[in-house]
Amino acid sequence: MGGMTAQVVIAGAGPTGLMLACELRLAGVDVLVLERDAERADAESRAGGMHARTLEVLDQRGMVEPFLRAGRPLPGGHFSALPLDFRNLPTRHPHLLVLLQRHIERLLEEHATRLGVRLWRGAEVTGLRQSGSGVEVEVLGGGPQGNGRHGEAGQRWMSAEYLVGCDGGRSAVRRLAGIGFAGTSATLTAMLGDVELDAPPEHPLFQERREHGTISVLSFEPGWHRVMTTEFDQVAGRDEPVTLEGLRRACLKIAGTDYGMRSPRWLSRFGDAARQAVEYRSGRVLLAGDAAHVHFPAGGQGLNLGVQDAVNLGWKLALVVHGHAPDSLLDSYHAERHPVGARVLENTRAQTALSRVDGHTTALRATLADLLSLDDVNARLSSMITALDVHYPMDGAHLDDRAHPSDGAHPGNGARARGGTLLGQRRHLMDGGHPVESAHLVESALPDADTLSEVGTLSGQEADSEDGGRSADGGHPLVGYRVPDVELEIDTGEVRVFELLHQARGVLLCLDGGAQEGPAAHLAGIASEWADRVDLVRARPSADVWQGPVVGAVxxxxxxxxxxxxxxxxxxxxxxxxxxxxAALTTWFGPARR
Structure with a gap:
């Protein structure tokens, strides 16, 4: 293989690909992003929000503030249009941030540019070849001219150590690598249109279930609305055109009105097919985001799932590329993220089933709505939708464990949740003898964002053991979960835990207050052997109790x-x-330096 074009090539400049590029470049990896589209899609925005864990991972890199300024916080989300209250989740970001995907991509691209990421637009991946030392990628169009913003004619081969497909549900990288895409086929047809409405519903976040399907009308920005219809037990052909008239007909059929829709900005049609890559890694080719999993957009999880894939993969890939860790570390990416993706597929299947409009489903929804008035039920579903409850096994034994849904592996990944409250309300109406459920999403059931209390305060009862409690495997109960973003006192002042992660390095954190005979005195010698990859920080915790979405107060x-x-x-x-x-340092950061 000839000289390298880049150490890592990423196909796809959506949120997943851009976040992965930022992670790799931050770690000093030479990365090139190839995007098939010649221009960023400013009119198209498939996703419309970011959940708490995604905001946290941005916070971990010191890049969350521009997103918070651009978005609008809502104090809850939903599970199949049944309101969830996020306000008591143990995070500094206990809300859904309403922010269209085009703005998310713009902010990520700006950050990637500041880091020095190369982006070639108009560059389509058309072939690949793997070897023991790298991967060759055939590319049609693209190039560095015009700052990489516009493609140029011709095909070329480029080489890299690794290729990551972040190129969407119809991923060319996945197809060329021969990776299977298993799952379930569509059972419904949904249409989406970003349109102007002359007679919109009174509430800005509106959804109804009626005899012939469901309809949502959402106000994201002034001047236009997003209208989405769902019709069950019918699947449109892939080649059937998507038109404003088709969306109008669906609205009239379901709601009896088209709300005076006109001037479409973007129209789309999709189903509830739920599929997942059989493996997230095949040699030197990896998949992330929609290239690895697709599902119905229930609960607003897809973009968030992809960004979190990128954050799981980026630091591991950087360690391998730099020669610090063995190639086998990349197996942990599949082992950790495949079960998380499978769980999202399962919960979106459940949400589409709960959206059906027959009487039995309406009764089931009423039962679930009653259960959601219980704090533990609300917290469990809220922690799952926001991905705050994600837990990874940390003993290293899973590095070679390639469990797939077909193997009978449970998609829940052992995740649990507890705590929280629900202030949701529901209304059951009758319309012509047919049950109708109207859910004014989130804002109708919850107070305004301005009334939210400050988050980050830890409460609860202290654990009895000196180790802060024990998990089922004998370790501390927080092992495997994301670290709480608590305040710490260090020699130079106060710092949040997430601020210690801004450089995407490991952190060996000793909370002994700098005691002469404390753990840091014993760990300092060990930490020095990984000083090129891991920072040793001595601090004093400002709180005696830490709060986790699953483990509670410890x-x-x-x-x-x-x-x-x-x-x-x-x-x-x-x-x-x-x-x-x-052992943990060796497992996750490779052998000590010599």
């Missing part, structure tokens, strides 16, 4: 190893487990 560990993605890989109590620390 005493913080005395020392912990935090991975660059924010998940806790190892933790110990007053007696430092030096062998455990060394």
């Amino acid at each position: 005493r913080p560990p005395v020392a912990l190893l935090v991975r660059p993605d924010g998940h806790i890989a190892w933790a110990t109590g007053a007696r430092p487990d030096l062998d455990g620390a060394r």
